[in-house]
Amino acid sequence: MFAEERQQKIAELVAGSGRVSVTLLAERFRITTETVRRDLATLETAGTVRRVHGGAVAADRFSTTEESINERAIQRPDQKRRIAEAAMALIPQAASGSILIDAGSTTEVLADLLSRRTAVEPSATEPGAELVVITHAVPIAARLSSTPGIALQILGGRVRGLTQAAVGQATVEAAQRMRPDIAFIGTNGIHPSFGLSTPDPEEAAVKAAFVHSARRIVVLADSSKLDAETLVQFASLKDLDTLITDSEPSPELAAALTEAGVDVVIA
Numbered sequence: 224m225f226a227e228e229r230q231q232k233i234a235e236l237v238a239g240s241g242r243v244s245v246t247l248l249a250e251r252f253r254i255t256t257e258t259v260r261r262d263l264a265t266l267e268t269a270g271t272v273r274r275v276h277g278g279a280v281a282a283d284r285f286s287t288t289e290e291s292i293n294e295r296a297i298q299r300p301d302q303k304r305r306i307a308e309a310a311m312a313l314i315p316q317a318a319s320g321s322i323l324i325d326a327g328s329t330t331e332v333l334a335d336l337l338s339r340r341t342a343v344e345p346s347a348t349e350p351g352a353e354l355v356v357i358t359h360a361v362p363i364a365a366r367l368s369s370t371p372g373i374a375l376q377i378l379g380g381r382v383r384g385l386t387q388a389a390v391g392q393a394t395v396e397a398a399q400r401m402r403p404d405i406a407f408i409g410t411n412g413i414h415p416s417f418g419l420s421t422p423d424p425e426e427a428a429v430k431a432a433f434v435h436s437a438r439r440i441v442v443l444a445d446s447s448k449l450d451a452e453t454l455v456q457f458a459s460l461k462d463l464d465t466l467i468t469d470s471e472p473s474p475e476l477a478a479a480l481t482e483a484g485v486d487v488v489i490a
Contacts, residue, residue, distance in 0.1 A: 224252070230262050234271045237281055241447045244278035244473050277475065280451070298328070302445045302469040305490035307332040309467045310407055310443055311340065319354060320404045323433055326360035326388035326426075327409025329443040334363040338370040357403055359389040359429060383425065390425035398432035406437030408458075410444050412451030413466070415479035418459040420452055427455035434458045439465075446470040460485055 229252055236243050236251075248259045263279045266272045272279040310333050314322060324330050337356070358364055359378040367375050380394030408430060410419045419434075419442065421427050434440055440463050449472050460483035466472075467488045472480060480487055 226262065226265075229254075230266055233262055233279075234266055237266075237272045237279055242275075242278060242280045242450050244450065244475070246474065247278075275452070278450070299445050299447065299469075302490075303329040303332045305469055306443050306445060306467050307336050309488050309490040310441060311336050313405060313441060313465070314354070321355035321357065323357040323398075323401065323403040323406040323437055324360065324363050325406065325408045325430060325433055326358075326363070326386050327443070329445060330360070330407055330409050331362055331366070333407055333443065334358075334366045338367055338373075355403070357401055359394050359398075361387040361389075380429075383423070386423075386426065388426065388429070390423075390429050394429050395432045398429060398436050401436050403437045405439045405441055406433045408433060408440060408442050410442055410448055410457075411453040412448055413442065413444050413460075413476070414450055414452045415460075415476045417452045418456050418462075420454065420456045422453045422455065424455050427457040430457040434462050441465045441467065444468050449473065450476055459483070 232252075233243065233248060236248075245256050245259045245263075248254075248262075249256045252259075263272060263274050266279070267274050272281065306329055314337065324334055334356075353372055353374040355374045355376060356367055357376045357378065358367075359380065361382060364375060364377050367373050378389055378394050378397040380389035380391040380397075382388065383390050408419075410430075411421045413419050419430070421430060434457065440458075442463055442465070444466065446469050449468060449470075460479055463483065463485045465486045465488060466480060467490055469490050471477065471489060472487065477487070
């Protein structure tokens, strides 16, 4: 294979997955890591990709890049639904206890599935059998507000238009006073060394409060978030209990998750 042809295929891989590692490319094309790095340098000069530690990402993928919740809602719908269905298995069928649902497109799918399940389960309407659901996300609150069997608690604050989530000191303080059984957390990136991150500092502060408040932390992240770093870290891998995603993590990330004791569920 000519270098130009190989570089074109590398560019297509980056465009399709959002990120590729040097190791993966070396194995896929049966070339040395030095050749991969030269290819990536050529593609970066051409403006096709942007090199990062251990690999490359799409040229327009920066640490502060953030799409709106409406834009993200239409991306990877099948993967997000599989992840949400796997997360549903962790919620007690008895419709009791408490969970926290973070803002995000995948967590919105989880809320939708929860509303459908709870609405048709007779036990969910029995006195004392309500599931307490805590959220700071306006779309999630709207979806669950009239669902039988759910006692909804909304954390207030300034609503950030891009994500339709409440943020700010009031939100953080409210989260710190909670101790839910499970927190379902969304993230913009999950990286072997940088951990979990998101582009906005206020969103990061709220997510950090969620992570430190809940008894069990379950992260819902489709494969486009794996090995990605954004501007602000809000948790380390050691803070997590479970990661639910749609494809196997890279060897480096998988090793870091194992070392941190994180259970990985492939949906």
